[in-house]
Amino acid sequence: MKKQEEFTQHNTEYDEGLISLTDLLSTLWHARRMITGITVACIALGLGSTLFFAKYKSEGFLQFGGPIPLPAEKMTKMKDVKEAATGIQLSDYKRYSAAFGSRGRFDDYVRATKLDNTPSIASLRANITSEKSLNTIIVPIFPFTKLDAKDLMEQPKESSNNVIGFRISYEASTPEEAQRIVALLGRYTVDTIVYLIYTDALRFKHLEITAKITKLDNDIIGSKEKLAEYGRRISNLKQIVSRYPKSEVQAASQVVTVTDENSRYLSPVTQLMSAEIEASAAEEAIYQAKREQQQYLLLRDYYDLAKAELDANKSGEAVLRALEASKERAFKNKNLNDELVKEVYNKITVDNQNSINLYLEKSRFIAGPSLPENRTTRLSTALVASALLGFVLACLIALSRKWWVANRTQLSN
Template identity: 55%
Template sequence: MHKEVKMIEGDEIDENILPVTDLLTTVWQGRRTLLAITLLAVAAGLAGRMLFSEYKSEGFFQFGGAIPMVKKTTDKEKEKEKEKEASPGIKLADYKRYAAAFKSNERFTDFLAQHKLEQGASTESLRRSFASREGISKWIDPVFPFTKLDAKELLEDPKDGNNNVIGLRISYDDKDPKVAQNIVGLLGRYTMDTIVYIIYTDILRFKHVEMTAKITALENEIIVNNERLAYFRRSGDDLKKIVSRYPEIAGQASRQIVSVNDETARYLPPVTQLMTTEVLASEATEKIHKARREQQQNVLLREYYDKAKILVDNTKSGEDILRGLEPVKVEVFKNKNMEDDTVKEVFNQITIDNQTAISQYLEKSRFIAGPSLPENLSLRLSVTILFSLFAGLILSLAVIFGRKMFSKT
C-alpha cells in the first residue's frame, strides 16, 4: 500500500513539473532567437530615442505687479480701495480674455510679421501647433499663488482678489536644445506683447470718446456756474443799493427776516447777506476757473489719444505701442507753451504713465527662471533600455512559441 501511494504522488509531481520543463526547454532551444530579437529591440529603441526624442526647455515668466495697471487718484479713500484691488498678477477673467488672443494663429502670425522674425523650421512647426486643435495650451500654463492644496492645508478658500495669475510656466520640446530654449523665450515675449496689445488697444480706442464727453460735461458745468455767478452779482448789486439807500443802518443790528414760526423769528443783516453773496460769487468763479483748466487739459489729452490711436491702428505689437507713445507725446507738445503749468502738468503725467508702463510691462514682467538650455533628451536612457528589453523579450517569446505551435500543426 505504501509503495502505491508513493508512485501516485511521484506521478503527480512529474505531471506538474513537465509543462514548466517543456517551457524552459523551448525557450532554451530558441535562445538565439530570443537574444537576437531582444538586441534588435534595444537597438531600435536607442535609435528611436536619438531620432524622435527631443530636448525640453522650461522657463517661468512672472507678471510685474497688477496687470492692467490701476491708475491712482487724488482721493485718498479711492486710492486705498484701488490699492486693495491692485493685487499682483492678472485676474482670472482678464487672463482668459488675453489667453484667447495669444492662443490664436492669426495673432502669432501678426507678431512674427511685425517683428520681422526669421521664418524657419521651428517657427513653422510652432505655427502648425497654433493651428492644431490642442493649440499651445500644452506649452503655456498659468501659475497661481494659492492652489487647492494650499487651501486644504491652510483650511482657507482662495479668494479672487488674492489668487490672480501671477505668471506663466512655459515649456517647449525640440530636437535642438538651443532651438527649444529660444522658442520658450519667444513664447514669453509673445504672450506679454499680446497682453499689452489688448490692454492698450482697449484703452486708446475709447479715450477719444471719453475725453470728448468730459469736455462737454465741463462745458455744461461752466455754463451752470456762469449762471450762478450772474445771479450772485445781481443779488450783490441789489444789496449794495439797499445798503446805500439806508446808510444809517449799515452799522446797526438791523435785521431782515430769514424765517418765521410761532415761537421765534430769525433775521440776517443786509450787510451780512452782501458778504455771503460775494463769497458765493467767489466760489462760483473758482469753480469756473477749475473747470476751464480741466477742460484745457482734456483737450490736450484728446489730441494725444487721437494720435496714439493712429499708432495703434498701424501696428500689431504691444511693445511697439508702448515705445511709440513717447514720440507721440513729443509731437503733441512740441508747439505748446511748456511754461504754462496747465500744459506742463499734462505733459508730466503722460511721461509718468509711459515710464511706469514700460517698467511694469517690459522690465518687471520677465523670466525669473529659464529659459533653460536642456542637456539631456526628454526620454531618459535607462527608461528607453528597460522598455526596449521588455518589448524585445515579449516579442521574442511570442516568436519562439508561435513557431513551435506552427511546427506541431
C-alpha cells in the first residue's frame, strides 16, 4: 500500500513538471497580437534589408591562349602553337595564385594602373580579408575533374591536367559594379602571371647571357690555342715535306702505331692536309664563337633596358608593352643592314609579338563577365525566411513572458 502511494505521488509530480500542449497553444493564442506584430516587423525588416543591401553576383570564365609560359623548344619544333600543351602546370599555378591572392600584389597593380580612386576598388579591397581572399573569388579550371575521370575511366594519353583558365565571381551592390570588378580581376590575374613570368625570365636571361659571353671568351681562347698549335704543326710538316720531295708517293712517313711486330705510318703530306683541315675548323669555330658572342652582347644590351623597365613597373602588361620600346632603344645606333644585327633584332621582334598575342590577345574571357539581372537573395526567399524567423522569435518571447509571470514570485523568494 505504501509503495502504491509513493508511485501515485511520483506520477503527480511528473505530470506537474510537463507543459500541457493545450496551455501552450492557449498562451500563444492570447499573445497572437504580439506574435503578429513581431512577425510583421521581422518581415518588413527582412524585405527592407534585402532591398537596401541587395547583392548582385557576376561571373566570368577566363581562358589562357596557350602554354604559360610557352616553351621555346616547342615553338621551334611544332607546326602550330596549338599543338603545344596548354595551361599552367599545377606547381607554377601555386606560385602564381600565392602572388595574385596577396594584398601587396593587388595594391601594386592598383597603383601601377592608377585605379586608386575607383569606387569598386575600395569595396574590393575591403572584401579581401583573411577569411575571404582573392583565391576564393578566383577559382582555377582544370580540363579533367573527378566526375570526368569517372566517366572517361581513363585519362586520354598525351594529355595534361594543367590549369587552363579561371572562374571569377564577385558580389556587389549593383550589377554594373559586379560586372566591372570581374572584368578587372580577369585583367589583374593575367597581368600578375605575366609580371611573374617576365620577372623570372628577364632576370634569368640577363645572368644567363652574361655567363654565356664569358664562356664564349674561353672558347675563343681555347680555339686560338688550337689554331696556334696547328700552325706550328703545319710549319714543321712543310719543312719535312721539303726535305723529302718524294714523300707524297711513299706509303708512310709518320708513325701512327708501333708494336713489337710492326709499325704503321702516314705520309707527311697526308698529315699536312689533316693539320690544315683542323686549322680551318679551328678558324671557323673562332668565327662562329665571335659571331655568337656579338649576338649575345646585343641581347644583353636589350635585356639591360628590359630589366630596367621591369624594375620601374609593377604591371605585367606595362612591362610587356615596353619591351618593343626597349628593343628600339637598344638597336637605335646599330647597323640594321648588318645580317648579324638584323638576325637578333628580328628574333626579339618575333618573341615580343608571340608574347603579346599569347598573353594579351588570346588570354580572354570566353564567357562573361555577366551582367546579373536578379539579386543574389530573392524577395520570396527573404519573405519566407524573415516570416519564419519572426514567428519563432515572437513565440519564444510569448512563452518566456508567461514563464516569467508564473515563476516571478518563486524566483523573488
